[in-house]
Each structure stands twice: as C-alpha cells, then as structure tokens.
Amino acid sequence: MPKLRIKVDPDLCIGAAACVTVAPETFQLDDENKAVVLDHGMEPEKRTYERVVNVTEEEKENIILSAQSCPTLAIFLYDENGFQIFPEI
Amino acid sequence: MRHVIVGGGMAGTSCAEALRILRPKDEIVLISEEQHPLYSRVLLSDYVKALIPRERLFLKKEAWYATQRIEWLPGLRAEALDAKNHFVALSDGRELPYDKLLLASGGEPKTLPDDLRGVSYLRTLDDADHLRQLLSERTKTAVAAVYGSGFIAAEYLDIFSHFHLPTTIAFRGSWFWSKVLDEPAGTWINKTLETQGIPVIPNAPFLGLQGDDEIEICETGAKNVPCSILGVGVGVKPDLSWLHEAGIETGCGTKTNEFLETNLPDIYAAGDGTEYFDLFSGTHRRAANWMNATMQGRVVAKTLAGERTPYRLVTSYASNLFGIEIIFIGDTDRRHADETILRGSVEEGGLGYLFLKRNHLVGAALLNRNTDRMPITGFIDRRIEIQRKKELKDPSYDLKNLLA
Numbered sequence: 001m002p003k004l005r006i007k008v009d010p011d012l013c014i015g016a017a018a019c020v021t022v023a024p025e026t027f028q029l030d031d032e033n034k035a036v037v038l039d040h041g042m043e044p045e046k047r048t049y050e051r052v053v054n055v056t057e058e059e060k061e062n063i064i065l066s067a068q069s070c071p072t073l074a075i076f077l078y079d080e081n082g083f084q085i086f087p088e089i
Numbered sequence: 090m091r092h093v094i095v096g097g098g099m100a101g102t103s104c105a106e107a108l109r110i111l112r113p114k115d116e117i118v119l120i121s122e123e124q125h126p127l128y129s130r131v132l133l134s135d136y137v138k139a140l141i142p143r144e145r146l147f148l149k150k151e152a153w154y155a156t157q158r159i160e161w162l163p164g165l166r167a168e169a170l171d172a173k174n175h176f177v178a179l180s181d182g183r184e185l186p187y188d189k190l191l192l193a194s195g196g197e198p199k200t201l202p203d204d205l206r207g208v209s210y211l212r213t214l215d216d217a218d219h220l221r222q223l224l225s226e227r228t229k230t231a232v233a234a235v236y237g238s239g240f241i242a243a244e245y246l247d248i249f250s251h252f253h254l255p256t257t258i259a260f261r262g263s264w265f266w267s268k269v270l271d272e273p274a275g276t277w278i279n280k281t282l283e284t285q286g287i288p289v290i291p292n293a294p295f296l297g298l299q300g301d302d303e304i305e306i307c308e309t310g311a312k313n314v315p316c317s318i319l320g321v322g323v324g325v326k327p328d329l330s331w332l333h334e335a336g337i338e339t340g341c342g343t344k345t346n347e348f349l350e351t352n353l354p355d356i357y358a359a360g361d362g363t364e365y366f367d368l369f370s371g372t373h374r375r376a377a378n379w380m381n382a383t384m385q386g387r388v389v390a391k392t393l394a395g396e397r398t399p400y401r402l403v404t405s406y407a408s409n410l411f412g413i414e415i416i417f418i419g420d421t422d423r424r425h426a427d428e429t430i431l432r433g434s435v436e437e438g439g440l441g442y443l444f445l446k447r448n449h450l451v452g453a454a455l456l457n458r459n460t461d462r463m464p465i466t467g468f469i470d471r472r473i474e475i476q477r478k479k480e481l482k483d484p485s486y487d488l489k490n491l492l493a
C-alpha cells in the first residue's frame with residue numbers, strides 16, 4: 001500500500017469541515033475547530049495535524065478529493081518520495 | 090450527451106469535474122457569469138486584508154477547463170430557458186441546446202435601493218477588488234459602517250477592525266442572526282461588539298443614503314450613521330425570474346426534490362440558489378455554504394451520469410466574531426423546528442440552541458461550544474431519536490456518550 005503524508009495547516013484551516021465530510025476516517029475536528037489527521041479513524045500516539053498513513057489507491061483518491069474540497073486549501077498531500085501531490089505546484 | 094451547467098462557482102465546477110470522471114465522452118458546457126476561473130469565496134476577506142496574494146484565491150487555473158475538455162464560457166449569463174425544446178438563451182444572443190441542464194448560478198447579494206461611491210458588497214472577486222480599492226483610498230479621518238447582521242456583516246466587521254477603521258454597525262433586527270438566536274445569545278454578541286469599540290444600532294430599518302457623489306451618511310430608522318465606506322450584508326437572493334417564466338417551480342430558490350431534480354424533466358439544480366428537499370428536516374430549504382455547494386455539485390453529477398442519487402448531507406458553517414466561535418449545523422430555521430433546547434449559558438461561556446422536530450435533531454447553532462459540533466452532526470446524520478433530553482440540556486455532559 002502506498003504511503004501518504006497528510007498535513008493540515010492549522011493557520012489556514014477555518015473549520016469548514018468539508019474534509020471531515022468527504023473523508024471522516026482521515027479527518028476530524030478538534031476542540032479548536034481545526035481539522036486533525038487520523039489513521040483510519042484512529043489517533044495512535046497523539047492528536048496531530050500531520051501524519052503518514054498507509055492507504056489503498058481508493059482511499060488515496062478519496063483523500064485527494066477531500067483536500068480539493070477545502071475552501072482554504074489547508075490540506076497538503078505528499079507521496080513517499082516527498083513529492084507534493086496536492087495542491088498541485 | 091450534452092450537459093449544460095449554468096454557473097461556474099463551486100457547485101457548477103465540482104459537478105463538471107465529477108461528471109468528466111463519470112462520463113468521459115460526454116460534452117460538458119460550463120457557463121460562468123464571472124470572467125475568473127473558480128476561486129474561493131471563503132478566502133475573499135483574507136485577500137481584502139492582504140493576508141494572501143490574489144493568485145492564492147484560485148482553485149482552478151484557466152488551462153484546467155481545456156485539459157478536462159470542459160467548454161468554459163466565462164462572462165456570459167443564461168437569460169431564458171425553453172424547457173420544451175431543450176435550450177437556454179445566453180446573454181450574447183446564442184441559443185445553447187442541452188440534453189441535461191444543471192442550474193447552479195448561486196445567488197446575488199440583496200442590494201440597498203440606493204447606491205453611492207463607498208457602498209460595498211462582498212460576494213465576488215470583483216467586489217473584493219472594489220473594497221480593496223476603497224480601503225486603499227481612504228483618508229485618515231475615514232469611518233466605516235456595516236449594515237446587516239449575518240455572516241457577511243461579520244466579515245466586514247473583521248475586515249474593518251483589521252484596518253483599525255472606526256466602525257458602527259446597524260441592522261434591522263435586535264441582534265445578529267435574529268431568526269436563529271434569541272435574546273441571551275443576541276445580547277452577548279451585541280455586548281461583545283460594544284466592548285470592541287463598535288457601536289451597535291439595532292432595530293434600524295434602512296431608510297436611505299446621503300452624499301453627493303460619495304456616501305456620507307447611512308440613514309436608518311433608529312439613527313443616522315456617518316460613514317465613508319459602508320459594507321452591506323443583508324443576504325443573498327437568487328435570480329429566479331427567468332426560471333419561473335420557463336415553468337420551473339421556485340420558492341426562495343429553485344425548488345428540487347432530494348435528488349436535486351426540478352419539476353421539469355432533464356433540469357436539475359445545485360448550490361446556493363437551490364431550495365432542495367432536506368431529508369433530515371423533511372422540508373424544503375436553502376443552504377448557502379461552501380460544503381453544501383461542493384457536495385451538491387458532486388452528488389448531482391452522479392444523477393446526471395445516470396446513477397440517480399439522493400442528496401443526504403448535514404452541512405455546517407463556522408465563523409469567529411471577536412472571539413465567539415459560531416457554528417451553524419443543519420437546518421437552523423426555527424420555523425422548521427417544533428422544539429428548541431438550550432444548552433449552556435452565556436455565564437458559563439458557551440451556548441447552544443438545538444433544534445428538534447418530532448424528537449429528532451435537525452439543526453443547531455453553537456456559540457463557543459465547538460466540542461458539541463461532531464456529536465450533534467452525528468445525531469442529525471444518523472436520525473437518532475432523542476429520548477433523554479436531560480443530557481442535551483446539561484452543558485457538562487459529553488454528547489459523544491449518547492452516540493456510542
């Protein structure tokens with residue numbers, strides 16, 4: 001399974017919750033109304049805005065869709081080689 | 090198959106994008122009144138405040154439309170519809186035939202009956218550019234006013250505060266969101282604004298503007314407000330007249346069922362201007378927010394592609410008004426609810442209004458109660474019957490426990 005590094009910039013996040021709606025297994029809102037990153041619905045170790053997650057191709061496509069849904073483009077996605085998949089540069 | 094989408098905002102563009110994946114060979118035409126490729130309206134106030142550069146607003150590049158084989162027609166309006174013969178008439182005189190038509194042109198800001206230089210609306214990128222210009226040309230003695238009491242009025246207060254502009258706010262009702270909130274929350278917000286040095290003039294129906302070429306005074310039924318810039322946020326109204334003439338059922342928006350189908354065959358609607366049948370509250374309603382536009386666009390794409398799909402989503406909108414976190418979830422129209430539960434209090438630092446219909450939560454308005462957002466969304470989404478209201482009323486009770 002490919003690895004995906006998922007990062008939310010909390011300064012950009014406004015709690016619109018579009019990511020949570022599209023990919024609830026990957027994003028949830030914290031008490032600050034900011035999106036945190038989950039690993040398949042779980043939060044191993046600690047609550048965090050950045051996480052490396054093993055995903056299927058289908059899950060990866062859905063996470064990209066959730067990032068595209070963010071009105072402030074606060075979600076950044078990188079592949080295993082550190083290449084930024086989204087937002088496209 | 091030729092799909093014509095009227096409206097190049099988030100609902101129309103997300104539909105076009107999803108439809109291209111589902112139907113690679115179909116023809117897709119996207120008619121956009123604005124000249125710009127898709128941008129984020131949510132970021133406009135950050136752009137006005139110069140916190141982000143203009144190019145950061147754009148969610149699509151101009152070249153994207155061609156690579157997706159979407160025929161993008163910027164700068165055009167659809168002005169008439171012939172549903173029988175399946176075509177729309179455009180503002181350049183062209184008649185465009187369709188097999189399936191999506192109406193996603195959103196809403197226009199409601200305007201004041203008067204206009205003078207210095208009056209600002211905040212809906213489009215051009216509006217934001219105009220406001221930036223007004224702000225850049227302001228004199229040292231400039232003062233601002235805001236007329237309205239909703240999310241756009243709140244954005245104006247935030248912008249003017251950022252520029253340290255002395256600002257007064259006036260509105261028709263007694264407090265912000267007067268159709269949703271009641272006296273304790275309304276007074277809390279009014280006092281918070283006064284504490285920020287913003288005089289609040291409630292119960293002030295708009296009477297007119299004074300000034301020669303430029304605005305000098307905003308006249309209201311309560312008081313005259315001197316201002317050189319006036320930010321107006323009094324709601325959004327979709328242009329429905331041409332649809333109504335074509336036989337499309339309209340109310341406060343284009344009426345659809347839960348599949349986003351209008352009363353006429355092969356015509357659908359999505360986004361801010363749509364009054365859709367909400368499966369949670371069991372009523373028709375309009376939800377003008379980003380999430381709703383995005384997801385309605387994607388869902389209706391499935392139906393256009395032949396996979397008839399209901400729209401079933403609890404959307405929400407969040408804002409921060411000088412430290413008060415405000416979140417509206419689901420249907421916040423009190424008229425649709427048969428019971429309202431108050432959760433918390435101003436004294437406790439957080440207040441929630443939970444709207445119920447036949448013992449089911451259909452919506453909520455939360456002030457500084459962020460932790461309730463996810464469980465309440467879950468309650469609405471899962472149609473859980475509320476049997477124990479005591480816990481809902483207890484602000485210290487963690488609502489997640491009821492969802493488990």
